[in-house]
Amino acid sequence: MGCAIIARFEAAAEIMSKTLYDKLWESHVVHTEEDGTALLYIDRHLVHEVTSPQAFEGLRLAGRKPWRVSSIVATADHNTPTTHWERGIEDPVARQQIETLNANIREVGALAFFPFKDKRQGIVHVIGPENGATLPGMTVVCGDSHTSTHGAFACLAHGIGTSEVEHVLATQCLLQKKSKTLLVRVEGKVGAGVTAKDIALALIGKIGTAGGTGYAIEFGGAAIRALSMEGRMTVCNMAIEAGARVGFVAVDETTIAYLRGRPFSPKGDVWDKAVAYWRTLVSDEDAKFDAVVELDARQIIPQVTWGTSPEMVTGIDGMVPAPEDFSDPVKREGVARALAYMGLTPRTPIQQIKVDKVFIGSCTNSRIEDLRAAAAVARGRHIATNVKLALVVPGSGLVKQQAEDEGLDKVFLAAGFEWRQPGCSMCLAMNDDRLSPGERCASTSNRNFEGRQGAGGRTHLLSPAMAAAAAIAGHFVDVRELL
Amino acid sequence: MEKFIRHEGLVVPLDRANVDTDAIIPKQFLKSIKRSGFGPNAFDEWRYMDHGEPGMDNSRRVRNPNFVLNQERYQGASILLARANFGCGSSREHAPWALQDFGFRAILAESFADIFFNNCFKIGLLPIVLPKAELDALFGLTEHTPGYRLTVDLPGQRVIRPDGHAIGFAVDAFRKECLLNGWDDIGLTLRHEEKIRAFEARRRVEQPWLFV
Numbered sequence: 001m002g003c004a005i006i007a008r009f010e011a012a013a014e015i016m017s018k019t020l021y022d023k024l025w026e027s028h029v030v031h032t033e034e035d036g037t038a039l040l041y042i043d044r045h046l047v048h049e050v051t052s053p054q055a056f057e058g059l060r061l062a063g064r065k066p067w068r069v070s071s072i073v074a075t076a077d078h079n080t081p082t083t084h085w086e087r088g089i090e091d092p093v094a095r096q097q098i099e100t101l102n103a104n105i106r107e108v109g110a111l112a113f114f115p116f117k118d119k120r121q122g123i124v125h126v127i128g129p130e131n132g133a134t135l136p137g138m139t140v141v142c143g144d145s146h147t148s149t150h151g152a153f154a155c156l157a158h159g160i161g162t163s164e165v166e167h168v169l170a171t172q173c174l175l176q177k178k179s180k181t182l183l184v185r186v187e188g189k190v191g192a193g194v195t196a197k198d199i200a201l202a203l204i205g206k207i208g209t210a211g212g213t214g215y216a217i218e219f220g221g222a223a224i225r226a227l228s229m230e231g232r233m234t235v236c237n238m239a240i241e242a243g244a245r246v247g248f249v250a251v252d253e254t255t256i257a258y259l260r261g262r263p264f265s266p267k268g269d270v271w272d273k274a275v276a277y278w279r280t281l282v283s284d285e286d287a288k289f290d291a292v293v294e295l296d297a298r299q300i301i302p303q304v305t306w307g308t309s310p311e312m313v314t315g316i317d318g319m320v321p322a323p324e325d326f327s328d329p330v331k332r333e334g335v336a337r338a339l340a341y342m343g344l345t346p347r348t349p350i351q352q353i354k355v356d357k358v359f360i361g362s363c364t365n366s367r368i369e370d371l372r373a374a375a376a377v378a379r380g381r382h383i384a385t386n387v388k389l390a391l392v393v394p395g396s397g398l399v400k401q402q403a404e405d406e407g408l409d410k411v412f413l414a415a416g417f418e419w420r421q422p423g424c425s426m427c428l429a430m431n432d433d434r435l436s437p438g439e440r441c442a443s444t445s446n447r448n449f450e451g452r453q454g455a456g457g458r459t460h461l462l463s464p465a466m467a468a469a470a471a472i473a474g475h476f477v478d479v480r481e482l483l
Numbered sequence: 484m485e486k487f488i489r490h491e492g493l494v495v496p497l498d499r500a501n502v503d504t505d506a507i508i509p510k511q512f513l514k515s516i517k518r519s520g521f522g523p524n525a526f527d528e529w530r531y532m533d534h535g536e537p538g539m540d541n542s543r544r545v546r547n548p549n550f551v552l553n554q555e556r557y558q559g560a561s562i563l564l565a566r567a568n569f570g571c572g573s574s575r576e577h578a579p580w581a582l583q584d585f586g587f588r589a590i591l592a593e594s595f596a597d598i599f600f601n602n603c604f605k606i607g608l609l610p611i612v613l614p615k616a617e618l619d620a621l622f623g624l625t626e627h628t629p630g631y632r633l634t635v636d637l638p639g640q641r642v643i644r645p646d647g648h649a650i651g652f653a654v655d656a657f658r659k660e661c662l663l664n665g666w667d668d669i670g671l672t673l674r675h676e677e678k679i680r681a682f683e684a685r686r687r688v689e690q691p692w693l694f695v
Contacts (some may be wrong), residue, residue, distance in 0.1 A: 008614050023659040031675045035656035037660060039675060039684055043693050050577065053516035062669070068683070070694065079514065093514040093537055100516050111695070138693065145574040145598055152652070160578035162518075171672040173679060174558045177655065179672035209501060210594055245597040266692035271582070274692045309501050309571075331564055337499065428573075432509050437534075447504040455534045 017284035020250050021181050021216045024156040025282070028139050030173055035229035039173045040156075045136040046124045047074040047110070047165070049101040051143025052432070055166035056104040062300070065108075067172035068139050072110040073133045076101055077123045079430050080116050082393050082420035089116065094431065096417040114397075120125060122396020122422040125149040125363035129233065131397055132262025136251050136278040141168055146363045146446065147238040151248030153255060154281040156216075158245055178289035181418065182244065183217035185284075186223035188297035189383070193480035195217035195373065197230035197365060197444065197463035199223060199295070200238035201303035205313040207293055212244030215291065218283060223297035229371035237364045241310040241446055250282035304350050304476050305448050305461040307338035314450070316466070316478045322346030327458040341450055342458050343438065350476050353460070356439040357391040358471040359453070360417075360464050362427035365444035366395030368402050370464040374444075375408040377468035377482055383416035384474025390417040391433060429454045485607035486521060486665035490588045490632045491634040495552060502565060502573035504599060508581040511536055516680065521577055522584030526552060539673050564621055565592035570610075574694025579603045589635045591642065593618055604658050609632030609635065611642060611652045 019025075025033040031039040041122065052074075059066065066072070079086075085388075087097040098116055112133065114121040120131065125146055128134040136154040137171045140147060140354035145159035168174055186199055204211070217239050224235065232249045239247025249255075256275055259265045264272045281389045301315040312335070314321075323336040324344070339346065343354070360366070360374050371394060383390045392412050394400035400422055403409055426433040427445035435441050435457025444467050462477070470478040491638070512524045514537060515618065523541040528534075530552060532545040532644040546553045563582065569592040570578060579602045582590070589609040603610045613621075624644070625631045634643040637659065654662075672679075687694050 010504050031678050035655045037655060037657040039672060039677070039679070039687065050513050054518045054576075057518075059515070064669070067679075091514075097514050097516055117553060135692065137690070143574060143576075145572065147574075159574040159598055161574055161598060161605060163602065163605035164488050167669050167672065170669045171676075171679065172683065173672055173675075175657075175668060175672065209571055210596070213568070213594060213597060240598075243568070243596065264695060270692050274690070277690065302535075311505075330498075333498075428505075430513065430678075447503075447505070447572060449503045451509055452505050452526045455509070455528055 005379060005440070017286045019181050019283045019287040019289060020154060020218055020248060020281060023138065024154070027137065028156065035179050037175055038137065040139055040176050042141050042151050042172055043071060043166050044073065044128070044133060044140040044141035045071045045168050046128055046140065047072055048078055048142070048144065048148065049076045049097045049122045050078045051162050052104065052165055053097060053100045054162045055169060058166045064170045064302055066169045069109040070111045071172065073112045073128060073347070074101065074105050074110050075114040075121055075124055075127055076116045076281040078424045078428065080423040081431050082425050082433055083422050085117055085421055086251040099435045119397040119401070122399065123363045123366060125237065125423055126366060126395030126399060129153065129180050129229070130396060132259055132265035135259065135265065135274070136255060136281050138219065141174060145240045146237050148245065148247045149233050149363055151239065151246055152229055154248055154251045154278070158248055159207055159240060176273070177248070179216040182212060182213055182296070183289040183292045184217055184219050184291060185221040186295045187221045187296050188223055189225055189226065190297045190300055191434045191480070193465060194302060195233035195463040195465060196227050197301045198475065200235050201305065201310065201313045201461065202244050202300045204238065204310045205303070207242055209241060209311045210243045212239060212242040215244050217244040217247040219247060222311065224249055225252060228369055229254060229321050229368040231405070238446055251278045258362045271455070275416055277363055287358065301468050302463060302479055304466065306342065306344060306350065307335065308337070308341055308448055309468065310446070310448060310449050310461060312338055313461070316476060317348055320344045320346055320348045320350070340424055351478070352475060354386055355442045355452055355460070355470050356386070356388050357392070357427040357435060357441040358387060358467050359441055359443040359445065360467050361393030361395070361425050362445035363395065364446045365422070365464045366393060366399065368399050370397070370444065371408050372401045374413040374464040374468035375403050377465050377472065377479060378415040378417065379411050381415055381472045386474045387471050391426060391472040392417050393420045394422045396422045426453050428452060442467045484607065484661070484665050484667060485609050487588065487609050487637055487662040489636050489638070489681035491632065492588060492622070492632060493557065494555040494557055494562045494564055494625045494631050495560035495634050496564040496622050497551060498566065498622060500566040501568045501571055504575050504578040505572055507570070507578040508575065509535070513577055513642065517604065518580055523587070524551070525581040525585040538695060540634060561586050561588045562589045562633055563587050564618070564625055565590055567593040569595050571596040574598045574602070574680065576602045577671065578607070579606055579608050583608045591618065604662065607662060607665065609637065609662065613642065613650055614650060617650045632688070659679060
């Protein structure tokens with residue numbers, strides 16, 4: 001009898017305790033189909049020029065109207081140039097896409113629109129948070145896989161395709177099946193010169209680019225708690241590179257402090273009410289996850305990728321591997337192909353690899369903290385003679401302004417870097433910022449795929465401080481030696 | 484959306500893991516504001532010897548003879564055989580659009596990236612996850628048997644080899660129903676319009692800060 005009661009009590013406790021994912025999910029379910037496919041209500045819809053035109057056109061062709069335009073925050077970022085704004089957009093195909101966005105938003109409306117050249121224009125995943133348009137507990141969608149970035153605010157943030165963009169415009173809902181949950185716990189404290197980017201790359205190195213497929217990742221542990229919101233955004237941004245469509249961090253004082261006073265953050269009594277709710281956006285202590293991965297922050301050193309997938313990564317003290325190090329034939333073949341593409345010889349120490357270009361920017365690493373970290377390394381130094389171009393592209397007009405207020409632009413310019421206008425730029429090279437075939441780039445972006453930064457270009461992913469260090473040295477170098 | 488019930492077609496093997504969406508359709512083609520016409524530029528960097536840009540006459544470009552999709556024996560293929568983590572990378576639906584426009588109706592792989600997988604269902608391109616051992620066998624059969632064809636039977640949830648061997652696969656009931664009928668998701672969702680409105684009205688009261 002006594003045992004039965006205990007068992008029942010335990011069962012009840014298990015039902016009661018929820019992960020943050022459960023809470024975010026359950027609070028947005030409008031309807032569930034028999035097979036578990038749910039209609040999730042969408043609070044925030046971020047829109048940019050590349051993945052939206054076909055969705056707006058689809059809506060028009062079907063004679064439908066957007067459900068709630070006040071959920072929309074739009075900007076132009078992927079295609080915009082980062083120099084000579086006075087000339088406008090010279091590429092006629094890009095210009096048409098941006099003009100199409102302007103026309104669509106003019107027609108339907110939005111909560112906020114930061115068009116090309118607006119002082120608050122920027123990368124969609126930078127402008128949402130900095131304007132307080134990304135708030136804890138929201139579902140956030142955008143036709144861009146790095147929407148996971150917004151999970152830093154305890155949001156359920158999904159990258160979606162264009163059909164889904166149209167679906168959200170028309171219905172304010174997204175059809176989704178619940179994912180499994182993965183807790184990534186990073187305990188301990190990272191050493192000086194080791195950043196959120198290194199945590200993200202070390203994780204991907206450990207679990208692989210498909211390690212998180214089918215999971216929603218919650219990032220936790222002391223090393224995550226110690227990160228600023230900028231750092232958390234970097235980690236959540238890279239969740240997709242680990243295969244997870246969503247990644248998030250629970251609300252704490254850091255979250256709340258960041259949001260206070262932002263343009264779209266709640267004010268007055270509503271702020272207090274919102275904060276009280278936001279504080280519930282944590283996993284319950286005894287919540288169960290489907291899987292747990294643990295990393296020791298003290299073991300993480302600055303990371304650099306050597307191949308054409310973010311999982312092809314090693315510490316700065318490492319070497320380029322050889323295909324024969326891998327037993328799985330598909331993997332071995334993949335490594336051989338990657339090394340051929342990257343123009344690398346097995347067993348080359350990472351620190352001996354020279355770079356031609358450096359890119360500091362992207363939705364992963366273009367926020368003020370990233371620019372400060374890079375500037376700290378660049379200050380009083382100069383880029384190496386073999387570095388043809390070192391670009392610093394702030395994530396938004398506001399980030400750019402703040403960096404200039406702090407004098408960071410002068411630091412970069414004095415060190416030989418170029419200081420550009422905000423946008424996605426050389427992360428995906430849709431504009432003129434790109435690599436030429438065979439050029440090697442130290443990049444703070446998120447993908448080192450073949451051709452990503454320009455056809456034939458060779459990308460090595462790393463943190464802003466490490467990128468700045470590579471620019472100064474002309475090859476990869478341990479930034480901890482420069483601090 | 485195009486219906487998918489049963490499809491029989493020529494198979495082409497793309498024997499590499501982690502085929503990303505940048506490889507499937509490079510970024511320069513994403514500047515289009517249309518949904519169609521991406522097929523000639525599917526796998527552009529692997530398929531052609533030169534660098535492709537929008538507006539080029541692709542029929543005049545030199546093809547890479549080593550790329551499997553260019554080989555004579557695979558012309559007209561409509562079933563793509565792939566490896567793990569196919570479609571990783573960006574959320575661009577241009578990737579499934581390009582594959583569909585190229586002529587593919589189904590992709591068989593060990594695993595798919597989530598967003599790509601989801602995007603395929605929205606346009607009637609069927610992504611099928613198969614066990615590695617079955618895929619290994621299919622790669623061998625395809626490479627060693629000229630004109631190797633497979634049948635994909637969605638109602639029966641089976642991939643059927645010419646020797647009669649059938650490989651079962653899983654598909655969500657809701658997605659299956661949508662594919663079999665060619666249903667438009669939006670129309671389906673709008674059947675729940677009242678529920679959405681009620682949910683929204685409640686949310687507006689409980690979390691007013693979301694509705695500025």
